Amino acid sequence: MKSYEEQRFFLNCDLGSMQNVQTDQQKKLPQPPLEKPIANPDNLIDLPVPEDLVNPGKDLYEIINQRRSRRKYTAEAIDLEHLSFLLWCTQGVKKVFDRGGNKISLRTVPSAGARHPLETYLSVLHVEGLEQGIYRYCPLEHQLEFLHAVDELPNKTVDACLEQEFVGDSSVIFFWTAIPYRCEWRYAFMAAKLILLDAGHVCQNLYLAAEALCLGVCGIAAYAQEKSNELLKVDGEDEMVVYIASVGKL
Numbered sequence: 399m400k401s402y403e404e405q406r407f408f409l410n411c412d413l414g415s416m417q418n419v420q421t422d423q424q425k426k427l428p429q430p431p432l433e434k435p436i437a438n439p440d441n442l443i444d445l446p447v448p449e450d451l452v453n454p455g456k457d458l459y460e461i462i463n464q465r466r467s468r469r470k471y472t473a474e475a476i477d478l479e480h481l482s483f484l485l486w487c488t489q490g491v492k493k494v495f496d497r498g499g500n501k502i503s504l505r506t507v508p509s510a511g512a513r514h515p516l517e518t519y520l521s522v523l524h525v526e527g528l529e530q531g532i533y534r535y536c537p538l539e540h541q542l543e544f545l546h547a548v549d550e551l552p553n554k555t556v557d558a559c560l561e562q563e564f565v566g567d568s569s570v571i572f573f574w575t576a577i578p579y580r581c582e583w584r585y586a587f588m589a590a591k592l593i594l595l596d597a598g599h600v601c602q603n604l605y606l607a608a609e610a611l612c613l614g615v616c617g618i619a620a621y622a623q624e625k626s627n628e629l630l631k632v633d634g635e636d637e638m639v640v641y642i643a644s645v646g647k648l
């Protein structure tokens with residue numbers, strides 16, 4: 399367990415405190431990939447194109463003014479079209495280009511140094527056209543990869559969220575993992591702070607996009623770390639859950 403002093407060092411650390419550190423990028427080590435490799439191309443699912451979504455017509459003032467954390471869901475299925483829009487709003491790729499031999503992606507969310515160190519996993523409980531299971535969003539392809547089925551997925555997901563029962567009535571639960579090296583490659587020990595700042599931007603876009611579609615979201619930091627990592631089958635060393643959000647019909 400880290401002492402408060404160490405945690406406050408983490409909050410205070412800045413680019414100035416990195417002056418004596420040579421980062422892996424400066425050492426010209428290879429850039430880590432923009433997204434996790436697809437494990438099984440046969441399990442890819444095309445998502446509806448986000449620009450085809452019929453605009454529900456709410457304006458930004460209304461969306462921001464109405465946003466709340468919503469925990470009462472009807473446990474009904476949400477449309478795949480809506481899920482596609484939520485994924486695009488939280489990690490969608492708008493442009494990929496080359497800078498000095500390195501690949502940069504620009505997405506619908508900002509990210510320190512455009513490192514985009516987060517991956518999006520879904521625990522799908524009720525989504526039209528999708529089986530229950532664990533999926534990963536592939537932002538470069540705008541596709542979903544089905545990863546694995548889980549017995550009693552609603553219960554296991556609630557369990558991973560420290561028994562917060564409302565999660566079991568949601569339609570889909572977003573789990574954001576960090577791949578720290580994607581950010582450490584450039585920012586060394588400052589990466590952890592930046593990763594968490596990035597996660598806040600991502601979840602805020604989910605809140606606002608869901609509000610536009612009259613869906614409810616609740617950000618979740620009260621979760622069981624090991625159970626969440628196990629549910630997604632991530633190792634907790636090179637990739638770990640950093641934030642969760644439930645999404646459901648109101």
Ligand SMILES: Cc1cc2nc3c(=O)[nH]c(=O)nc-3n(C[C@H](O)[C@H](O)[C@H](O)COP(=O)(O)O)c2cc1C
Nearest residue numbers: 465466467468469562601616617618619620621641
């Ligand atoms: C980082 C973060 C973690 C949160 N974790 C939880 C959680 O585990 N469970 C929960 O019910 N709400 C959680 N919330 C929602 C807050 O309780 C909520 O944002 C706060 O009470 C203000 O309400 P509002 O979002 O409706 O304005 C979290 C919010 C944030 C930003």
